[in-house]
Amino acid sequence: MSTRSDAAEEVVVIGSGLGGLCAGAMLAQYGKKVLILEAHYEAGGVAHGFTKDGYKFDTGPSFYCGLTDRGSLNPLKMVLDSVGEQVPSVAYDEFQFHFPGETLSIYDNNRRYAQAVRSISPKGAAQLERFTNRMVQMYDALKKIPTIALTANPWAFPKLFLLNGLAFAGLAPFASSLQAPVSKILDEEGVTDAFVRRLIDIECFLLSGLKADGTITAEVAFMVGERDKSIMEYPIGGATAIVDALVRGIEKHGGEVRLRSRVKDINVSRGRVTGVTTADGKVVSAGTVISNATVWDTFSKLLPEGAVPRSYKSRQLATPPVESFMHLHVGFSSSGLDDLIGHHVVSFECEDIAQPGKTCMISIPSVWDPALAPEGQHLAHVYTLESSDGWKRDKGYKEKKKDKAAPLYAALERVIPDLRDRINVDLIGTPLTHETFTRRYKGSYGPAIVAGKGMFPGPGTPVKGLYRVGDSVLPGIGVPAVAASGIICANTLVDYRLTESLMRKLYS
Ligand SMILES: Cc1cc2nc3c(=O)[nH]c(=O)nc-3n(C[C@H](O)[C@H](O)[C@H](O)COP(=O)(O)OP(=O)(O)OC[C@H]3O[C@@H](n4cnc5c(N)ncnc54)[C@H](O)[C@@H]3O)c2cc1C
Incomplete structure (x- = not known):
């Protein structure tokens, strides 16, 4: 194995999820030399996008507030403002919940x-x-x-x-x-x-x-x-537009986002982080390493044995995970669907809404940004929670995939009854797909930390110089939360006078 050393970095961020990108963007604008190493060939983590037959699909978040509103509390907007970037968006005021026998419109006004x-x-x-x-x-x-x-x-x-x-x-x-x-x-x-x-x-x-x-x-x-x-609001260009804006913000402040660069090990010497080693054997030295990988991946896969006290590690690894997902991506004819609403939640008859397949989320972003689909077409992302347990790429995989995707088609049919006659492209993703493309332990949505019984931890770790961002740390899961985790981590690492001066720049 080669151990060729790369140039020394001030800060290495493992992962380009929105948490890692926000931390990197904040530190870069504070003047730190930042390198983000991302395993995937696309940046963004669960917010990355992909294109198939001219349809530009989101894979994760689609529900946003305050992307362009300076009065918003959205920390993502604050990071974008900090690096001088904007994400043009389309405002809307209604989405729908579908229950058995009735549909309820939810408005942006209480x-x-x-x-x-x-x-x-x-x-x-x-x-x-x-x-x-x-x-x-x-x-x-x-x-x-x-x-x-x-x-x-x-x-x-x-x-x-x-x-x-x-x-x-x-x-x-x-x-x-x-x-x-x-x-x-x-x-x-x-x-x-x-x-x-x-x-x-x-x-x-x-x-x-x-x-x-x-x-x-x-x-x-x-x-x-x-x-x-x-x-x-929905960002024009989809979630990728947010990711691209953050990457631009990092690069224009001298930082780098390096794709196809999986970190294999976080290197630690005498209780202090010294850098990371990538899967191709490159050693990148850094005084500060920030892990955007999940709590389970950071402590079970990336840190060497003995780097943190055993009891601490056991507590971290005992964090319960929320389930993974079934995904359906569909490209379909938009003919006659002029009044289509972009967001829907379909709740099927059942005692427990958290049961797999019983609550399905639908996003049809071409309603707001027609350029995401070819002319005369719409695209939809439909998903529901699904446990990763028992999923194997064996001979039953295809059948199970079809079976588990059935509620997703049924949910979209609730909104577009003749969906089946309109479909041009349909792609089904399982918890294994989700895990593969996001490198998340069991493809989990994030830690299932129950309010009143536990709290998300802060960014620090027992290893000096090692920090964490993303949905495994305070304040938790969701785009605003992971952006906030990036801000908190970055502010923790710099002289507070820099934060004061940034606030003056942004708010005076
Ligand atoms: C289907 C879905 C829908 C959602 N919808 C919404 C929504 O509408 N609104 C909302 O606010 N939130 C939503 N969320 C939640 C929100 O998107 C996430 O909480 C947030 O984006 C997670 O960001 P993160 O930075 O914590 O982690 P991730 O996005 O998981 O990023 C971590 C990154 O680290 C990389 N990585 C991991 N290990 C390594 C390694 N060893 N080396 C290099 N790179 C590595 C991964 O490849 C990944 O890119 C949704 C999530 C999902 C899955």
């Missing part, structure tokens, strides 16, 4: 949302309004502390509090609720209506992979508040 619920459950609508009002109050309090100011460096805390003292004081009335499961707030607000409870369970499930009793209140407050106060 009052309209409650009005729509009134036609199904008048009592539930009033309860929903009380709940969303409480979420917006929390959002307003959270908004006063700009994410761009956050750090995990204890030496910077006095400055952080000094600059944002009033904002932290404003959060005090909510302090005990923010990390609690949002089901507690539903109980406090007297939300007893079964339909509304199910609705909030689904909304939580889409966010965290867990229902209301497992999802932290702060995350839901962020979602409800952003939807109401900011804009629901």
